[in-house]
Amino acid sequence: MSYLQIKNLHARTGDIEILKGVNLEINKGEVHALMGPNGSGKSTLSSVIMGHPDYEVTEGDILLNGESILEMDPDERALAGLFLCFQYPVAIPGVSISNFMKKAVDARHPEGKAPAGPFLKEMRENMEYLDMDKAFANRGLNEGFSGGEKKRMEILQMMMFKPSIAIMDETDSGLDIDALQVVAKGVNKMRGPDLGLLVITHYERILTYINPQFLHILMEGKIVMSGGPELVKTLEEKGYDWVREQIAVTA
Amino acid sequence: MPEFETDSNLVQEYKYGFFTDIETDTIPKGLNEEVIAIISAKKNEPVWMLEWRLKAFRRWQKMKNPDWAFLDMPEIDFQDIHYYSAPKEAVDMKDMDPELLKTFERLGIPMGERDALSGVAMDVVFDSVSVGTTHKEMLEELGIIFCSISEAIQEHPELVKQYLGTVVPPGDNFYAALNSAVFTDGSFCYIPKGVTCPVELSTYFRINAADTGQFERTLIVCDDNATCSYLEGCTAPARDTNQLHAAVVEIVALENADVKYSTVQNWYAGDEEGKGGIYNFVTKRGHCRGRKSKISWTQVEVGAAITWKYPSCVLEGDGSVGEFYSVAFTNNHMQADTGTKMIHVGKNTSSTIISKGISAGKSSNNYRGLVKVVEGAANARNHSICDSLLIGRDCSANTFPYIESEDDSAHLAHEATTSTISEDQLFYLKSRGLSEEDAASMVVKGFCKDVFKKLPLEFSVEAIKLLEIKLEGSIG
Ligand SMILES: Nc1ncnc2c1ncn2[C@@H]1O[C@H](COP(=O)(O)OP(=O)(O)O)[C@@H](O)[C@H]1O
Ligand SMILES: [Mg+2]
Secondary structure, eight states: OOSEEEEEEEEEETTEEEEEEEEEEEOTTOEEEEEOOTTSSHHHHHHHHHTOTTOEEEEEEEEETTEEOTTSOHHHHHHTTEEEEOSSOOOEEEEEHHHHHHHHHHHHSTTSOOOHHHHHHHHHHHHHHTTOOGGGGGSEETTTOOHHHHHHHHHHHHHHHOOSEEEEESTTTTOOHHHHHHHHHHHHHHOBTTBEEEEEESOSTTHHHHOOSEEEEEETTEEEEEEOHHHHHHHHHHHHHHHHHHHHHHO | OOOOOOOTTSOSSOTTOOOOOOOEEEOOSOOSHHHHHHHHHHTTOOHHHHHHHHHHHHHHHTOOOOOTTOOOOOOOOTTSSBSOEEESSOOOSTTOOHHHHHHHHHTTOOOSGGGTTSSEEEEEEETTEEEEESSHHHHHHTTOEEEEHHHHHHHOHHHHHHHTTSSSOTTSSHHHHHHHHHOOBOEEEEEOTTOBOSSEEEEEEEOOSTTBOBOBEEEEEEOTTOEEEEEEEEEOOOOSSEEEEOOEEEEEEOTTOEEEEEEEEOOOOOOTTOOSEEEEEEEEEEEEOSTTOEEEEEEEEOOOSEEEEOOEEEEOSTTOEEEEEEEEEEOTTOEEEEOOEEEEOSTTOEEEEEEEEEEOTTOEEEEEEEEEEOTTOTTOEEEEEEEEEEOSSSOEEEEEEEEEEOOTTOEEEEEEEEEEOOHHHHHHHHTTTOOHHHHHHHHHHHHHHHHHTTSOHHHHHHHHHHHHHHHTTTOO
């Protein structure tokens, strides 16, 4: 049994059905990539996994460690070990990063309060690792951040919260090569037997840094093709039109 | 920058809503010249003070309760109020009524010698009298006078005569006139030339007895090149009848003086249905009389059934500076109409206004402000930011910024926003493991940050805790 199981997931917002039967299994220790054209439903899938109230699950199930999480609120899912790197992180003006991080780390601490010393030390080390300036900790969360700063902030959170399943929604989009390398560095530090990763991306570029074991292709709300690392190359060479042809042949 | 350590285990109910059962000396309900004479006599006041009161009373009788703020409130029967109530026991700190001491402990107010190092000099006004002032000797050595206004009238009559009513004249408005007639206690601060007051001067107001009004009168004078920071806090027991608090606060800043005045207003606000609570009708005004003087108001308003108050600055001295920083939170059926007036008179004067209004429940929260530049007030500058945050759908927020400029050289900038806590912000924070309430509270505290950082540090921690308590139960 895989740690995260997505079974025949259908989801909609208003009258629009966006996910039309997604099946996906991710185990701890595995790195999966999910690719698909714009508008195919990648962000919707991440939002639904995290429990965004805008989307209604009409069919299917999501199981974490064997238990359905559909009835859980987003904060419960987070505390159960799920993490989402947002494609578009929102700003929370006036809330300093250090204050926010402390609250979120406290929420995960068995006594409800993490000792300040080790917390600050860990945060400082992680920030250094991600080439973030110390003074950054005093800034308002995502307030006036550049694209690259926002993405580093998401990776920093992932490093601090230590999830068992993390979904990265186009964390690489819009990044220059330096920022991309920093993001990849963070991900590679995190990967290991305790983390299952779903890397959603638009470009093959990041995959050369991250080397996923599995690749899935999402089109029109369904996973239409899955494979190993060799599929990355094929897709790179032949593009989505080739995928469309393949589906047409098998259909 | 302070780390806003938070304690979510605090309970939501009004923490200070208890009543202290002590023997009081209370005069019968009603208002007439005889009652005013009794108040004056109880305070051993000189004749000039009684005359001043009576003059104000006669003016008040000719005035009408104003209705322009469109507050939804029943008519107040001014004959149905006790105008004086005092603990019967002696008010010397050494043999203070043990019940009273207990009250102060519950309110977290340092009164004893053990707190002499706490960096705050404290005066406490319990119903109508002041019950003790700490740090007296140290302040005396510096020539600083910090005592109750009643004591000042007896001990420093020249100073009181010179300044009382010069910023807020007795006939200024209906409640100022009433206050001038019947004020019972409050604080008096005088900082002599060139002195920087080394501690926060603080007054704690508490309404305890039923059906009493509290008429606080505070006068702060900062002489040339002097600096002080004054804090005020207030609470009242939870009762299902309304009680009136009508204060007048006057600040005078002489040449190059710098006065910082901070309030945390936490009067009982009534219950969920809007029953009971304090009517908080206050006139606060500062006069920057000297060149380059500065008056800064910071207020955190989280209580009272109805609040009606506009701490203002008259910027007369050339180069003087006025500031107003406000957080006003309303919930249930609370009504707040608050803001400021900045009157630019001197040359090169400047003012800053930051107002953050948060409304929840069925409350209404208005910002009302005036920036006025009189003719000849060359190069006046004002920057105003008025932001409103709505929690839920049944509350309201309005902004009424009035601008009157008679001088073409003025630079006035006004920004205003109204927002709700966005679903995306809540989802983002919840997806990080924060509960809905913690997430909303975090957004609100962030919204208020620019004001909280203006408060003295210890006070800002308290104010943030208080706001958290108020937010609990108002979200979701
Ligand atoms: N909240 C929403 N309301 C309406 N349409 C939505 C919403 N979320 C997503 N969609 C639509 O669903 C489709 C998939 O969007 P999305 O999941 O963002 O795709 P991707 O991330 O793969 O680019 C798009 O057509 C998008 O317009
Ligand atoms: Mg997307």
